[in-house]
Amino acid sequence: MKISDPWIAKETFSNVSKVEKKLSYSRWIEFIETRKDYFTWLEDTEEGKTTLANLNEVPESFRTKILKAHDRMKALAEFSPEKGYFEVIVQFNERLGVIGTTFQKEIKKHHLEVLFKMAEYLDAYVLNNGTQIIDRDVISGLS
């Protein structure tokens, strides 16, 4: 199985807009809060702080969206000082009830471990391309 940017959702899906069982936003927040050693909320990053500080530069039609996006929606991890950005982004989507991820690096065992824990906490699955359930067997061989 080739894994790229896994999803966390309560059900497998071939179309993210058709997901029926939604993830709990509060459980999501709780989980990230327990893993503040690893994750940083977007609003707590330098980038996020700057955005919020310069809200006047944000077009009005985007302000609500920006505030929402900076309110415990995006958790980032693994900042790369050379690249100057976080290489792991986990993003909650309330409308769709899923969590999307962006990995700008190879996905390793510890990444999946975090996602498994998150999925367990949210009573959901880690999914590859939405369709494939990734379970712990997948990573048992990884280091």
Place this chain on the structure above:
Amino acid sequence: MIIRLITDMRKTFVLMFSVLLSVLSGRAELLRNESSSFKRATVLIKRKNDASIYSYGHELRKLFYYHQLHKVKSAQQAVQSSLTRTQIAQSFEWSEPEINDKRLNVAVKAINKQIDFNNDLLRTDRNSETSYIVDLRASTNSAAFLDDEALLSMNQKLQVINQNSSTDETKPACYVLLNMFFPADEDIQSVSGLDKEAYLKKYTQELYDRSQLSANGILLNIESFLSIKELRTVFDEKEKTTKEKPTFTLTYHPFVGIGSKLKDSSYDALIEGGLTETSKNFEFAVQGASTSANKPHRADVLSAYVSKVAQIIEKISSGGGSFFEDETNSEFFVELELNDVEKSELEKVLAEPNTSPSLTSNLKDYAGVSNFLQRLFGNYYSRLFSEPEGLNLKVITTSAYNTHKGQNAIQLVKEETLNPNTLLLGLHFLDTPNSNSEKVSIRFTAKYGSQFDKQVKEQLDNVWEDIGLLKWTDQIKDIDDKAYSDFIFILDAASEFLEQIRIPKTWWDGDNWYNLDPFASGVINGILDDVTGLLQLVVLGGKASASIAHFGVQIRLFAYELATNDTKRTQVLAELEEIKENLFPILKNGALGFITFFSELEIPDTTLIQDFQFFFPKGLGYGLTAEEQLTYINNIEALNEGDLGSIKELVVNFSPFVLALNSDAEILKVAFAFELGKTAWEKVQEMSAREIEYYTGYAAVQVALCFVGVTEIVAIVKGANAAAKTFKLADDLASGLKAIKNSGEKTLAGFITRLKVFLKSFDKTLDTAGLSRVKNKLKAGSISLDEFLLLSKSDKRQRIKVAWDASYPQIFFERKLFEDVMGHYRYAKSSWGHTNDIASNFKAIDFYEKGSVSGNNIFTETAVSMKTTTTTDVSKWLNSSAIKKNLDNLDVGIEAGITWNGKTIFYNKAEVHIYLPKEKFTENIKTDWLNTLKTERPSIQFKINTIDEFIQ
């Protein structure tokens, strides 16, 4: 635990790789020099941008003809022929270079001086622990190869060897000379191409022979790299002409010389084996170096080499025993098929004690097989024994039952002292034929008196081969005995089999309704010829390079299965027959004649992928990052059958890919494509025999690799049970053919077969060096935006049509053209942002309406993903995993944007712009699509157009 596991895996990796390289590498050979048992291992390391399937195929072809030519020459014909085998060989090999004698003598003196110095040390301190090793590197520039610990350990081993030896007390029996003086650059600068290798070889040989090392030293020349630039004639596929192309080759020449007093055949194999392995490890390291960001220094490789040599020494020392001075003979092995008379004759003599052996001065027939020998040598028998042209032939025979004082003929030959004109043959009959066996196995050796010069020896060795003797090489020993012993039979049977399945002339020559396309027939026959050639190559055995021999072994095993397993043979034959009968008429009669063969091969190990990439740098995956390859494969998978089958050009592609899951556990897939386009049919009139040969030769190697099954190569050389694997091999072939046939029947347009296997392996990183080259290669078939814009409007439209018609791999570059073209006309930079400017692989979004920017945030009303497709079936389009992924990502980004490389695009509206070819676009399709998409993806807006509408 995990760490240990990884270490083990790494070891396996190294082992697998070394084995594989010997199978696949163009040339990794051991040459033997008769005068001082001088061995030379050469590993050719081809740089990425020059090694090609063509050169590899060419190599095989060359050897094949070489062999063919050789084969028709019997021992008699060789003498009469105007062109001797040696001459033929020379045309492929090296010329004799002139060595700078002065410089050589300086080096010899230095070595001898150092050895004398060490001798002095030993005289004063017999137990000196450091004086068995002469490290010229340490003495010249104080950069010793061995650290103290390794040095001590190696010396201790050498000490054991010396203590066990019975040589002169005043001198140690064994030295090791680490490193050596190498010819100065200016000496070899003027020497061109492969002659440099010859120069090195001769230089080292001379150095060794003239120095004290030749008596009781071991020479390890390990810092010998040579880079060679040469012009090679290649056939340009596009222009249909040949071109001179520079190729760069880095060669490594670790020489090992073993002193005459240290010679022992049992150590020969050990050293040879060790050297081979070392050379391969070296190549592995170099390969690793080229794909890793932290390139190991040459010195790392060399120290690995030295440690391997230390291992060899250790083995020698633990083996104990003394050394003796002797000519080491080439040993052969022969299996002879017997007729009834011979069989009963041998059965009798070999099974009974020979109490009164015939012992003349010429024939010591302990085995009692003189009648059989007469039959074997035919007319030669009496002529040889009558001492023609001053030749004195002596033969010693023994058998398992009848040895001489417990010694067999091979051992007896070793003990004989020869007159200069004597040729001594030793034949040891291994087993007794019985009712179950129609063959007799003989170990065979030839020892030459001093009058025989090298050339004569070679010719005679060829004679042994001509009468069916094969060198008994280490590689062959690894192979299942049964498979090996039946070799001659297999070879003939397989050749015959392949002859059977050739497409006969009557099938394509004439006006009959059933006639096949001549070109298609030619291609198929060409492939079969090449496979046959590979089979026959095997005959070269030890003569061919080790790698070729290895490769040959695989073909041999395949052939063995075909020849010996009736069921398999029938099965395979039937499949091929069906292909011939059903598929080719389809192809011929189909308006779109083409063959597309896209296959993904089971690969058990990353090493193999490296090998593929090494030998097939034209492979499209080569040089791409794992990420890019993923995209590429996904794209290929996303293509519908129409795309796959739309190949219009004559293309033969071999495209290996690697899919990396992560650095610790990978999922691997090697894909390769073998395509013959429509124009292949059209161009048959234009093509010369040579061109066809080129294409078929090119294809043949791929096909052979595919057929033989690279997985089996790995497994077989690992030494597991060969019989089981040959079985699987034939199974694979049969099922592969079946798959081809089935899909061929299903799709009138051609056949696509996919053998999908994913395998886990470990660490693999691809370098990106070849990326631009690969892209450029593909781009060559496409045009740039600038070029496009210069065209007239109608030409632009025509070009768009051409681009739509392109198949993979060109398709990706043509589709890129679409993106560029639309980026110019529809999403002009004056009012649109291009994510390409942030990153070529920006997630989900291609273009966005210009809005405002604050820091790393981009705010746009509309983000657009541009999609091109030839399919008119919307559900098919939606089901493609690449599309699904794209739409999901766009959808989920509406709230919090999409971040890539630290930049976030926030958008209020996600749009997907779909482009269909003008020929396929209709209002009905548009409506149908939009309705479906609206229901399926309510939060995304879709627009469907043709490219042409926007072109001005």
